[in-house]
Amino acid sequence: MTDIRFAGRGDKNELENGNVFQPKFDADGLIACVVTDADDGTVLMVGYMNAEALARTIETGEAWYWSRSRQEYWKKGGTSGQVQQVVELLTDCDQDALVMKVRVAGNGATCHVGYRSCFYRRIVAGENGAAGLEQTGGERVYDPKDVYGG
Amino acid sequence: MTDIRFAGRGDKNELENGNVFQPKFDADGLIACVVTDADDGTVLMVGYMNAEALARTIETGEAWYWSRSRQEYWKKGGTSGQVQQVVELLTDCDQDALVMKVRVAGNGATCHVGYRSCFYRRIVAGENGAAGLEQTGGERVYDPKDVYGG
Numbered sequence: 083m084t085d086i087r088f089a090g091r092g093d094k095n096e097l098e099n100g101n102v103f104q105p106k107f108d109a110d111g112l113i114a115c116v117v118t119d120a121d122d123g124t125v126l127m128v129g130y131m132n133a134e135a136l137a138r139t140i141e142t143g144e145a146w147y148w149s150r151s152r153q154e155y156w157k158k159g160g161t162s163g164q165v166q167q168v169v170e171l172l173t174d175c176d177q178d179a180l181v182m183k184v185r186v187a188g189n190g191a192t193c194h195v196g197y198r199s200c201f202y203r204r205i206v207a208g209e210n211g212a213a214g215l216e217q218t219g220g221e222r223v224y225d226p227k228d229v230y231g232g
Numbered sequence: 233m234t235d236i237r238f239a240g241r242g243d244k245n246e247l248e249n250g251n252v253f254q255p256k257f258d259a260d261g262l263i264a265c266v267v268t269d270a271d272d273g274t275v276l277m278v279g280y281m282n283a284e285a286l287a288r289t290i291e292t293g294e295a296w297y298w299s300r301s302r303q304e305y306w307k308k309g310g311t312s313g314q315v316q317q318v319v320e321l322l323t324d325c326d327q328d329a330l331v332m333k334v335r336v337a338g339n340g341a342t343c344h345v346g347y348r349s350c351f352y353r354r355i356v357a358g359e360n361g362a363a364g365l366e367q368t369g370g371e372r373v374y375d376p377k378d379v380y381g382g
Binding site for chain 2: 084085086087088089098099100101102103114116118122123124125127128140141170171172173174175179180181193194195197200201202203204205207211212213214215216218
């Protein structure tokens with residue numbers, strides 16, 4: 083456990099204009115964190131933190147998440163080396179979302195599929211009400227098999 | 233209701249590498265949408281869409297959300313004029329989050345508090361385990377009273 087504690091929620095004015103961090107965690111105890119490249123602003127991923135993962139992130143300066151699929155703490159880069167060094171951590175008006183600007187170690191990629199960003203496909207309207215996806219053109223940075231086996 | 237329908241969820245390979253949009257909505261029927269400025273990449277806000285709000289967004293090219301606090305559809309800019317024109321809509325590897333690149337109409341701001349972006353404060357570690365906030369330096373673009381009354 084870290085030493086960091088978060089304040090309870092204040093009123094609207096305090097949340098929007100105050101200088102005390104009062105994060106809102108959802109019914110599952112999580113807050114969404116948008117991760118961007120500190121140098122060019124590219125959105126790399128969206129992760130979720132519980133209070134302890136957020137505290138560890140603030141305390142260590144490296145990104146920790148709560149994995150919803152595995153139901154466990156997840157230090158980003160623990161396996162892949164793609165550690166995220168926190169450059170700046172922001173919250174929004176009602177303090178229920180985070181933006182985290184990072185520099186990525188290792189091979190510099192973030193997505194487990196091999197791309198630099200998890201957002202490598204755009205949504206396109208198709209025929210008969212279907213919605214499709216197409217690649218945005220980014221090349222795979224690495225082969226996941228080299229990192230995760232498989 | 234719109235004409236757009238979304239496909240059911242496929243297997244992992246299909247989700248990560250396929251060209252069919254198979255969005256994952258959470259237990260409340262929502263998907264997180266990170267909104268960025270199409271020109272400079274600034275993260276402006278995080279909103280939530282249900283299937284109908286997402287379909288309306290794709291069909292009209294203007295951003296619709298589901299307001300969790302008001303429990304109603306919310307066309308961004310309906311009151312403020314800060315309509316978001318969609319330039320590109322991306323999804324991530326497991327198709328449970330969106331990034332939407334937009335151009336903002338009206339006064340060009342996004343946050344109801346008056347700032348261009350909702351993320352106008354950074355988190356700073358304080359004494360005795362407290363976590364504080366400080367302004368990132370952005371000026372208010374407008375006075376919310378002029379738009380929303382009050």
